[in-house]
Amino acid sequence: MLTVTLNAALDVTYHVPALTPGAAHRVSRVDERAGGKGVNVARLLHTLGVPVVATGLAGGACGTRIRSLLAQEGVPETFAPIEAESRRTVVVAAPDSTTGFWEPGPTITPDEWDAFRTRFTDLVRDAAAVVLSGSLPLGVPADAYRVLIEAARRAGTWTVLDSSGQALRHGLRADPDLVKPNADELADLLGCAPPRPAAALEAVRGLDAPTVVASFGPDGLLAVTGEGAWRAYVPQPVAGNPTGAGDACVAALTSGLIRQRPWPERLAEAVALSAAAVRAPVAGSVDLSDYRRLRRDVIVKEL
Amino acid sequence: MLTVTLNAALDVTYHVPALTPGAAHRVSRVDERAGGKGVNVARLLHTLGVPVVATGLAGGACGTRIRSLLAQEGVPETFAPIEAESRRTVVVAAPDSTTGFWEPGPTITPDEWDAFRTRFTDLVRDAAAVVLSGSLPLGVPADAYRVLIEAARRAGTWTVLDSSGQALRHGLRADPDLVKPNADELADLLGCAPPRPAAALEAVRGLDAPTVVASFGPDGLLAVTGEGAWRAYVPQPVAGNPTGAGDACVAALTSGLIRQRPWPERLAEAVALSAAAVRAPVAGSVDLSDYRRLRRDVIVKEL
Structure with a gap:
C-alpha cells in the first residue's frame, strides 16, 4: 500500500x-x-x-x-x-x-x-492500492490528483482519493476507485448546504463516481457502490477528538479494498476505526482493543 | 570575538x-x-x-x-x-x-x-573576548558560566556575562570582566525590588564585581567600573519593540571592550545601539544609520 x-x-x-x-x-x-x-x-x-x-x-x-x-x-x-x-x-x-x-x-x-x-x-x-490525501501545496498543478490517478490506473493499482475543493474536483475526473468526502466536501461538490446522510443518497448517486463513501461525523457513513448502497454507524455517542477520524476511515476502507471484503464488513471496520480514533487520547492514533470492541457495536443497513 | x-x-x-x-x-x-x-x-x-x-x-x-x-x-x-x-x-x-x-x-x-x-x-x-549569554538548558551544570569564564581567563580572553538567576550568580563568582544585568536581574541578585538607576549605585558597588553595566530600559545604563561610574541615556522617548535591546547593549559594550575605548564612548555606543534595536521593525536587528543618528543624542554623566 x-x-x-x-x-x-x-x-x-x-x-x-x-x-x-x-x-x-x-x-x-x-x-x-x-x-x-x-x-x-x-x-x-x-x-x-x-x-x-x-x-x-x-x-x-x-x-x-x-x-x-x-x-x-x-x-x-x-x-x-x-x-x-x-x-x-x-x-x-x-x-x-x-x-x-x-x-x-x-x-x-x-x-x-x-x-x-x-x-x-x-x-x-x-x-x-494508493491513497491520495489532503491539500496540494502551492506550485503543484490543480489537476495533480487526476495525473497521479491516471498513472496508478496504468500500473493496475487501486486508487483512493480524500481531498477537497479544486484538488478533489479535478481528481474525480480520473474516476478513482474510491472517494471519501465528508459532509462539507460533499456540499462543496454538490453546491448545496451540508446534507444529512438520509437526504444525500440521490445527490451522491448524481456525482457519477464509481464508489463514494461519504462521512458524516457522529452520523456515520453513507456508501454508494456498484454493489449497493449502505449506511453504517455506531448507535451510542462517541466522545473525544474528531481530528484524524476521517483518515482512520480511509485507512480501514483501503485495507478492505485490497482484501476485497464484502461492503458491510468494510464499512463496519471503517466506522469502528474512526470511532476508536475519536476516542484515542492522541489525535490520529488508535487503541486496537478499543477498535475491536467498537467493531461489534456498528450497525450497517442496506438502503 | x-x-x-x-x-x-x-x-x-x-x-x-x-x-x-x-x-x-x-x-x-x-x-x-x-x-x-x-x-x-x-x-x-x-x-x-x-x-x-x-x-x-x-x-x-x-x-x-x-x-x-x-x-x-x-x-x-x-x-x-x-x-x-x-x-x-x-x-x-x-x-x-x-x-x-x-x-x-x-x-x-x-x-x-x-x-x-x-x-x-x-x-x-x-x-x-567571549560573550556568555542567556539561560542554561537542562543537564548543563548550574556553574557552567563559572567554568567557562575560568577557561577563558586561562586563555587570556576577556569575558562578558549576560544571564539571570542561578546561572548569573554562579558566573559572577569567576569575576567576569563585564556583567550586564537588567533591573529585574539586579533586583534578583540584590534581593530587593527593581531599583531606579539613581538609587542603584551603592547597591551595584556592593555586588563586588569588577565592572557592572546595568540596563534600565528607557532610563538607560548605569556603569560602575574601576575607572569611575557613569549614567548614559537618550533624552527623548524611543518607541518600538524592546526585545533584543539588551543584546544590542552587550554587543556594543563588547566591541568597546576589545577596542579599549574610553567608558563614556562605550556607553554612548551601547545606549545608541540599544535604542536603534528598539526602533528596528524586526526585533534584534538594527539600522546602522539610525544608530549613528541616535549616537549623537546620547547623554553620558559621570557620577
Whole structure:
C-alpha cells in the first residue's frame, strides 16, 4: 500500500495551563508528530499491520524532522525532497480551549513536481492500492490528483482519493476507485448546504463516481457502490477528538479494498476505526482493543 | 570575538489578522530566525563589522535550521551538536497583541557538555573576548558560566556575562570582566525590588564585581567600573519593540571592550545601539544609520 501526502506537515502540540492573548507562555510539554492526511493514513495502516509506504513531498528542517519521526514510529517512507521548508501546524492545547495555527506551507518548483511524478510512477507499480490525501501545496498543478490517478490506473493499482475543493474536483475526473468526502466536501461538490446522510443518497448517486463513501461525523457513513448502497454507524455517542477520524476511515476502507471484503464488513471496520480514533487520547492514533470492541457495536443497513 | 549560546532557539513569528482562543488560524506569513541571546549578540556584532563566531549547543532539526539561517545571514558559527531538539520560540503577532510560546528546550547529556567544554577551550584561545549569554538548558551544570569564564581567563580572553538567576550568580563568582544585568536581574541578585538607576549605585558597588553595566530600559545604563561610574541615556522617548535591546547593549559594550575605548564612548555606543534595536521593525536587528543618528543624542554623566 502507498499513501501520498503532497503537503506533509510537522504537527506540533503545545500544552499550556491557559491561553492568554498578549502574554508570554512557558510551554509545559511539546508533542511532535509527522502529519498531513496521507501520513496519518500510513500510520493507521501500519498500526493495523498492513504493509505501507508513505510518500509525498517534504523539505527543509521540518521535512527532515517529519521523516525522522516516521522512522521512529517504524513507518516506511520515501518522500521526495523539496528545497522549501515543509509546513508546521501548531496546536496550543489548554484545558478550556484548543487553538490552531496553520502555516501556509512550501511552494513546489516544476522540477520537483516532475521528479515526484517519476518517483510515484515507480512506487505505484509495487502497490496494491494508493491513497491520495489532503491539500496540494502551492506550485503543484490543480489537476495533480487526476495525473497521479491516471498513472496508478496504468500500473493496475487501486486508487483512493480524500481531498477537497479544486484538488478533489479535478481528481474525480480520473474516476478513482474510491472517494471519501465528508459532509462539507460533499456540499462543496454538490453546491448545496451540508446534507444529512438520509437526504444525500440521490445527490451522491448524481456525482457519477464509481464508489463514494461519504462521512458524516457522529452520523456515520453513507456508501454508494456498484454493489449497493449502505449506511453504517455506531448507535451510542462517541466522545473525544474528531481530528484524524476521517483518515482512520480511509485507512480501514483501503485495507478492505485490497482484501476485497464484502461492503458491510468494510464499512463496519471503517466506522469502528474512526470511532476508536475519536476516542484515542492522541489525535490520529488508535487503541486496537478499543477498535475491536467498537467493531461489534456498528450497525450497517442496506438502503 | 566569540559568543556562547548554550540554549539556542529557532525564533518563529506567525503573523495573523487576529488571535482568537479556540479557533483555527491560517498564518498569513511565517518569519524564522536563529535566536537565543548569544546568537543575537553575534548577529549585531556581524552587523557592526566586528569579526565574530557564534558557538553553543544546537541539535535536531531545529538545530540544523538555526545553523542554516545563520549561514544565510553570513554569521560564522561552530555550534556543538546535541542529540535532543533545540527549542523553538513561537510569537503570534496580531495587530492588537503579541503572544509568545516558549518551548522548555533540550536536555544536555554529560558527554555533550564535556565535548562543548573542549570545543570552547579551543575556540576561546583565538578570541579577544567571549560573550556568555542567556539561560542554561537542562543537564548543563548550574556553574557552567563559572567554568567557562575560568577557561577563558586561562586563555587570556576577556569575558562578558549576560544571564539571570542561578546561572548569573554562579558566573559572577569567576569575576567576569563585564556583567550586564537588567533591573529585574539586579533586583534578583540584590534581593530587593527593581531599583531606579539613581538609587542603584551603592547597591551595584556592593555586588563586588569588577565592572557592572546595568540596563534600565528607557532610563538607560548605569556603569560602575574601576575607572569611575557613569549614567548614559537618550533624552527623548524611543518607541518600538524592546526585545533584543539588551543584546544590542552587550554587543556594543563588547566591541568597546576589545577596542579599549574610553567608558563614556562605550556607553554612548551601547545606549545608541540599544535604542536603534528598539526602533528596528524586526526585533534584534538594527539600522546602522539610525544608530549613528541616535549616537549623537546620547547623554553620558559621570557620577
